[in-house]
Amino acid sequence: MMNSIPCSKRSIVFVLLAVAVVGAVGTAAAVTVSEDSVPEEVTVETGTSVTVTLDDLYTDAPSEWTLRAETNLTGDRTWQISKRKFGGAGIANESGSGSSIETAVSQGDDDESVTLTISGTMPNRTEYSYDPQQNLSAITLYRVTDSGETKIDTINVPYYTENSKQARKQINQAKTAIDEAGSVSDSARTDYQSAIEFYNSGQFASAIREANSAQEAAQQAEQSQQTTQLLIYGGVGILMLALIGGGVWYWRNQQDDYDKLR
Known part of the structure; x- marks a missing residue:
C-alpha cells in the first residue's frame, strides 16, 4: 500500500518549497536605491557614468551578503565603490573593471x-x-546570499542618435499640433502613426517626413476651425447689429406715429 501524506503535511511541504524557490530567484528587496547621478539620455558611442547609493542594507536581509552589480555599457568600464560606515566612522573605497563587480x-x-x-x-x-x-540597462543590482540571489533594482538610461532625436522632436511636435487641433482628418492621424512605426524601425528620415505631414494637416485643420469660428462670430455680430438697427427703426417709426396722432 502506498504511503500518503496527510493534507496538512502536504500544505507545509508546499509552503516550504515555495519559500525556498522565492529565496533562490527573488525579484524584490527592501534595500533603498537612490539615483545620485543618472543622465536623462546619452548619445550612442559616447562616454557616460551612473552613480547610485544603496541604503537600508539590512532591512529584510541578513547581516552579511554580497552586492553584485552588472552593466550593459561597453568600452573601458570602471567601477568605483564607497562604503560609508555607521556613525561617520569613515569610508572604505574599492574599484574594479569589466561588465560586473x-x-x-x-x-x-x-x-x-x-x-x-x-x-x-x-x-x-x-x-x-x-x-x-x-x-x-546601465546598472542592475543583485543581493547574493547562500540561499540565492535577489534582484534589487535596474537603472536604465535612454540613448539616441542625432537622427533619432530629430525624429522624436518632430513626432512630438506633430502630436502637440494634433492635440491642439482637437478634430483632425484621418490622414493626419494615419501619418502620425506611420511616423511612429518608422521611428520604431529606425527609419528616421521617413519618420520625420510623416510627422511633418501630420503636423501640417493638423495645423491646417486648426486654422480652418478658427476661420469657421470667426465667420460664425462675424455672422452673429451682423445679426445682432441688424436686430439693434431694426429695433431702433421700429422705435422711431412708433415715435413718428405717436407725434402725428398728437
Missing part, C-alpha cells in the same frame, strides 16, 4: 550605505522605440 556588505564591518559608480560607453544600438523611449 561584487563587494561584501557586512553589518559587522559597520557598512551603513554603499555608493557605486559605473563609467563606460553607451554602445551603438539598433533597437528603437518611441514610447516608451529606448533605453539601456
